[in-house]
Amino acid sequence: MSPAATLMANITSTDETKESDDHDCVASQYQKGVKHLCENYGISKVPKKYVLPESDRPNNAVDQTLLLQLNVITPNLKLPIIDFSELQGSNRSQALKSLAHACQEYGFFQVVNHGISNHVMSNMIDVSKRFFELPFEERFKYMSSDMSAVVRYGTSFNQSKDSVFCWRDFLKLICSHPLSDVLHHWPSSPTDMRRLAATYAKETKNLFLMLVEGILESLELLGTTGTAEEVDELLEQLQDGSQLMVVNCYPPCPEPNLTLGMPPHSDYGFITLLLQDEVQGLQIQYKEKWVTVEPIPNSFVVNVGDHLEIFSNGKYKSVLHRVVVNSANSRISVASLHSFPFNAVVRPSPALINKENPRRYKDTDFASFLTYISSCEPKSKNFLDSRKLL
Numbered sequence: 566m567s568p569a570a571t572l573m574a575n576i577t578s579t580d581e582t583k584e585s586d587d588h589d590c591v592a593s594q595y596q597k598g599v600k601h602l603c604e605n606y607g608i609s610k611v612p613k614k615y616v617l618p619e620s621d622r623p624n625n626a627v628d629q630t631l632l633l634q635l636n637v638i639t640p641n642l643k644l645p646i647i648d649f650s651e652l653q654g655s656n657r658s659q660a661l662k663s664l665a666h667a668c669q670e671y672g673f674f675q676v677v678n679h680g681i682s683n684h685v686m687s688n689m690i691d692v693s694k695r696f697f698e699l700p701f702e703e704r705f706k707y708m709s710s711d712m713s714a715v716v717r718y719g720t721s722f723n724q725s726k727d728s729v730f731c732w733r734d735f736l737k738l739i740c741s742h743p744l745s746d747v748l749h750h751w752p753s754s755p756t757d758m759r760r761l762a763a764t765y766a767k768e769t770k771n772l773f774l775m776l777v778e779g780i781l782e783s784l785e786l787l788g789t790t791g792t793a794e795e796v797d798e799l800l801e802q803l804q805d806g807s808q809l810m811v812v813n814c815y816p817p818c819p820e821p822n823l824t825l826g827m828p829p830h831s832d833y834g835f836i837t838l839l840l841q842d843e844v845q846g847l848q849i850q851y852k853e854k855w856v857t858v859e860p861i862p863n864s865f866v867v868n869v870g871d872h873l874e875i876f877s878n879g880k881y882k883s884v885l886h887r888v889v890v891n892s893a894n895s896r897i898s899v900a901s902l903h904s905f906p907f908n909a910v911v912r913p914s915p916a917l918i919n920k921e922n923p924r925r926y927k928d929t930d931f932a933s934f935l936t937y938i939s940s941c942e943p944k945s946k947n948f949l950d951s952r953k954l955l
């Protein structure tokens with residue numbers, strides 16, 4: 566049977582014939598991504614490769630309506646909103662309190678009035694959409710299994726390890742310091758991609774640095790005697806730190822209740838700045854329930870990453886989040902993950918360790934994270950759990 570025929574048999578037939586799922590030819594089709602699958606096979610059912618065990622599936626729409634009526638689940642979640650202009654202005658002390666509360670209670674917040682123009686944000690979404698609309702051969706040029714490649718196109722979460730695939734294709738761009746060192750590796754098509762993505766990367770880096778000052782102050786590390794040197798060193802490290810932009814594309818899915826765009830995970834960096842289009846899909850774990858984050862136009866969703874959890878000695882937690890897909894719309898998001906330089910040691914701040922709050926995490930670095938994710942199927946917060954002392 567040709568790969569196309571095998572795939573169609575697999576999608577449309579009974580469970581027994583679905584066992585042929587592992588057929589090499591079919592498996593290689595899945596490796597090419599969800600967009601490729603949809604564009605070439607007119608998918609009307611989710612192939613078995615993407616079907617999650619029942620316990621891992623998102624609640625189906627019928628359940629949701631019923632549970633909402635019964636008041637058992639919260640509808641969409643309005644994340645705490647941080648008005649960046651207040652953080653930089655006369656209302657800073659109040660804004661810092663809100664920031665501390667958001668990081669402690671939710672691990673997530675949305676930033677408005679951040680100073681990055683709507684134009685820069687909409688250009689980034691627009692050029693990302695155009696990248697994923699390119700012919701497959703053009704996108705395929707950047708497909709690589711090398712986790713440290715400057716540019717990497719791929720699919721699912723960790724496509725060489727995932728037993729069940731996610732309904733997601735991505736483009737990862739490493740943003741080094743200075744950007745000119747890597748820019749020529751970034752996709753040359755669409756022709757304005759490098760220019761628009763570089764502008765976006767620089768502006769998010771600046772915003773990240775200003776947010777970090779706020780976060781350090783909210784941890785009461787700024788302006789405290791004895792910590793000035795530590796804070797200066799930290800800010801310097803972050804200034805030269807790592808930045809990874811992940812452009813996610815979630816094509817419409819014929820059976821969205823069977824699969825996920827991204828499985829539950831936490832982000833490994835210090836913080837992530839997430840830009841999403843108007844299509845909702847991000848869910849965070851809040852009070853042991855999955856709740857959908859309502860997108861606010863022109864805002865960023867910001868979340869605490871594993872490195873900030875370690876640095877804050879557990880005061881701020883990196884929170885599990887996942888992405889649900891839908892049958893009507895394609896969705897684009899751009900996650901900008903910021904952290905320390907790749908070779909830096911990440912450890913709890915000495916100022917946040919004391920008798921009542923002993924050191925909770927071992928030292929770590931990016932290299933051990935990369936080794937970890939290359940060696941096992943990433944699940945939830947496994948990596949961070951492996952760094953815990955208590």
Ligand SMILES: O=C(O)CCC(=O)C(=O)O
Pocket residue numbers: 811813827832839841846847886887888897898900
């Ligand atoms: O697409 C989203 O909303 C979230 C993406 C995400 O969690 C990530 O890229 O780490």
Ligand SMILES: [Fe+2]
Pocket residue numbers: 830831832886900
């Ligand atoms: Fe994430």
